[in-house]
Amino acid sequence: MTHPGSHAFDDGLTLETLGDGRYRGRTSAPYNNMVGPFGGLTAATLVRAVELHPDRLGDPVTLTVNFAGPIAEGEFEISTRAVRTNRSNQHWYLELSQNGTVATTATAVFGTRRTTWDALESSPPAMPDPADVDTVDFPEFIAWANNYEMRFTAGALTETESADSVATLWVRDSPPRPMDFASLTSMSDIFYPRVFQRRGKYVAAGTISLTVHFFATAEDLTAQSDGYVLGTAHARRFHQGYFDQTAELWSTSGTLLATGHQVVYYKD
Amino acid sequence: MTHPGSHAFDDGLTLETLGDGRYRGRTSAPYNNMVGPFGGLTAATLVRAVELHPDRLGDPVTLTVNFAGPIAEGEFEISTRAVRTNRSNQHWYLELSQNGTVATTATAVFGTRRTTWDALESSPPAMPDPADVDTVDFPEFIAWANNYEMRFTAGALTETESADSVATLWVRDSPPRPMDFASLTSMSDIFYPRVFQRRGKYVAAGTISLTVHFFATAEDLTAQSDGYVLGTAHARRFHQGYFDQTAELWSTSGTLLATGHQVVYYKD
Numbered sequence: 001m002t003h004p005g006s007h008a009f010d011d012g013l014t015l016e017t018l019g020d021g022r023y024r025g026r027t028s029a030p031y032n033n034m035v036g037p038f039g040g041l042t043a044a045t046l047v048r049a050v051e052l053h054p055d056r057l058g059d060p061v062t063l064t065v066n067f068a069g070p071i072a073e074g075e076f077e078i079s080t081r082a083v084r085t086n087r088s089n090q091h092w093y094l095e096l097s098q099n100g101t102v103a104t105t106a107t108a109v110f111g112t113r114r115t116t117w118d119a120l121e122s123s124p125p126a127m128p129d130p131a132d133v134d135t136v137d138f139p140e141f142i143a144w145a146n147n148y149e150m151r152f153t154a155g156a157l158t159e160t161e162s163a164d165s166v167a168t169l170w171v172r173d174s175p176p177r178p179m180d181f182a183s184l185t186s187m188s189d190i191f192y193p194r195v196f197q198r199r200g201k202y203v204a205a206g207t208i209s210l211t212v213h214f215f216a217t218a219e220d221l222t223a224q225s226d227g228y229v230l231g232t233a234h235a236r237r238f239h240q241g242y243f244d245q246t247a248e249l250w251s252t253s254g255t256l257l258a259t260g261h262q263v264v265y266y267k268d
Numbered sequence: 269m270t271h272p273g274s275h276a277f278d279d280g281l282t283l284e285t286l287g288d289g290r291y292r293g294r295t296s297a298p299y300n301n302m303v304g305p306f307g308g309l310t311a312a313t314l315v316r317a318v319e320l321h322p323d324r325l326g327d328p329v330t331l332t333v334n335f336a337g338p339i340a341e342g343e344f345e346i347s348t349r350a351v352r353t354n355r356s357n358q359h360w361y362l363e364l365s366q367n368g369t370v371a372t373t374a375t376a377v378f379g380t381r382r383t384t385w386d387a388l389e390s391s392p393p394a395m396p397d398p399a400d401v402d403t404v405d406f407p408e409f410i411a412w413a414n415n416y417e418m419r420f421t422a423g424a425l426t427e428t429e430s431a432d433s434v435a436t437l438w439v440r441d442s443p444p445r446p447m448d449f450a451s452l453t454s455m456s457d458i459f460y461p462r463v464f465q466r467r468g469k470y471v472a473a474g475t476i477s478l479t480v481h482f483f484a485t486a487e488d489l490t491a492q493s494d495g496y497v498l499g500t501a502h503a504r505r506f507h508q509g510y511f512d513q514t515a516e517l518w519s520t521s522g523t524l525l526a527t528g529h530q531v532v533y534y535k536d
């Protein structure tokens with residue numbers, strides 16, 4: 001259901017509180033992937049479920065989502081459990097189910113932050129201004145991609161084999177939407193399977209596990225707002241049915257907001 | 269308890285089967301860390317618990333361990349649950365508890381592998397032969413480190429501030445031990461907190477979450493046996509109490525065995 005004036009991402013994230021840490025959501029056609037929903041939205045919805053929990057402490061520090069089985073179009077239920085709450089962090093276990101069958105499991109650590117010695121050791125790749133990079137359209141069967149404005153300097157989807165799997169782009173929600181932890185989570189998954197890029201064609205592939213490490217504080221996200229995010233991702237090894245992809249998401253001003261580390265299943 | 273002739277690592281991994289997917293182990297003094305047990309052994313013990321489960325399918329594909337609280341010296345119990353079993357992979361949820369209090373949570377994906385298009389895209393850093401690099405001793409209060417032979421070319425523990433957090437070394441069990449998935453898991457955690465290296469001193473720090481992505485098959489581990497592993501790790505950002513560290517473990521012959529991605533808590 002789309003609410004007039006609301007963002008498709010917020011519609012997709014909508015959860016009904018059922019009590020006892022359980023929430024009901026439903027899949028969202030604008031965020032469909034080639035098969036089933038876009039994993040980024042699923043991961044974001046899990047973050048949102050914890051955010052809605054009355055016992056939640058702090059903001060996301062890390063999230064691991066394991067995609068255990070397909071999610072069918074329609075309603076799903078998320079169960080959340082605070083396994084352990086410490087003074088400054090909290091450990092969650094989550095399951096997303098449909099008709100009693102678990103489709104997705106996740107763990108999350110939320111926590112509070114404090115002023116410490118700080119250092120930004122990595123640096124973002126050099127990029128032209130977003131206005132100087134063309135936007136690209138994805139094919140219609142990758143519906144979710146139309147909710148992102150993507151301006152690639154490397155790794156745009158083509159039908160040519162590539163010697164490497166590096167993708168680098170400016171990205172933001174389309175239409176623009178002020179960033180929050182849910183949208184940052186989702187954005188960590190915008191890098192289509194790196195095997196497509198290497199092989200220059202679609203092969204059967206799907207994320208098995210996605211880990212997101214959050215560096216951004218709520219203040220960092222407020223500062224970022226709806227500006228362009230610099231995203232870059234690459235794979236290290238494709239071996240016997242599984243490959244990895246590591247992504248970095250950088251703020252417009254050049255600080256690291258989050259990283260994503262995936263294991264992706266592939267055939268052929 | 270040390271069995272004559274057995275390796276300290278195997279002693280540390282020892283689990284008693286309690287039924288219903290539960291296992292009892294105990295902490296192992298040779299693998300103590302500055303506070304509590306070495307996280308690598310804890311992670312390895314969780315892998316071993318799944319390996320012991322009669323329903324286990326295949327070998328580790330990915331593991332995420334969340335260190336939720338301290339583990340006291342003595343016995344602990346691990347509960348394992350196969351949340352979902354598919355044709356080629358299996359999703360696990362695990363908890364390590366002491367006296368009914370959860371100290372560690374984890375998810376794991378195990379799976380079978382198949383011949384596919386393969387590519388090794390990353391490459392290991394150039395290194396001299398292990399024999400040409402000196403071994404280093406760690407201080408006694410980092411007991412676990414004495415179970416590894418470590419030959420650093422960058423990032424040996426010193427009392428000097430470092431401009432970067434890169435550590436690179438040859439490593440193997442000491443005494444040598446043929447590699448299995450448990451020891452590969454443990455080895456992904458041998459990189460002492462990167463903040464020590466940057467600051468040239470010990471600060472309060474501890475891993476919150478460790479994700480291991482496994483590329484190696486059982487055959488790859490047999491080929492590696494007890495040879496030297498090339499390990500390299502670095503941090504991207506230290507920010508408000510949390511930093512990351514990403515590690516790569518390469519075989520003697522130059523293929524990627526596993527990667528590790530951590531979030532580490534630090535003070536000051």
